[in-house]
Amino acid sequence: MGALVEDARHQVSELEAALGRVADGTYGLCEVCGTAIPSARLEARPAARTCIAHAR
Numbered sequence: 001m002g003a004l005v006e007d008a009r010h011q012v013s014e015l016e017a018a019l020g021r022v023a024d025g026t027y028g029l030c031e032v033c034g035t036a037i038p039s040a041r042l043e044a045r046p047a048a049r050t051c052i053a054h055a056r
């Protein structure tokens, strides 16, 4: 259970960071190149920080 809890906490912190980017007006923009992240990717990963090209 410990790993699951840690994973859930990580996801919450990622979503909180995403909400911070909404407030900044940078949500949905790649952190690396600044281009808009495709909406299909945001639907799959709402907390995505980068475009597909810059996803690790």
Ligand SMILES: [Zn+2]
Pocket (backbone or CB within 6 Å): 030, 031, 032, 033, 034, 035, 050, 051, 052, 053, 054
């Ligand atoms: Zn990018």
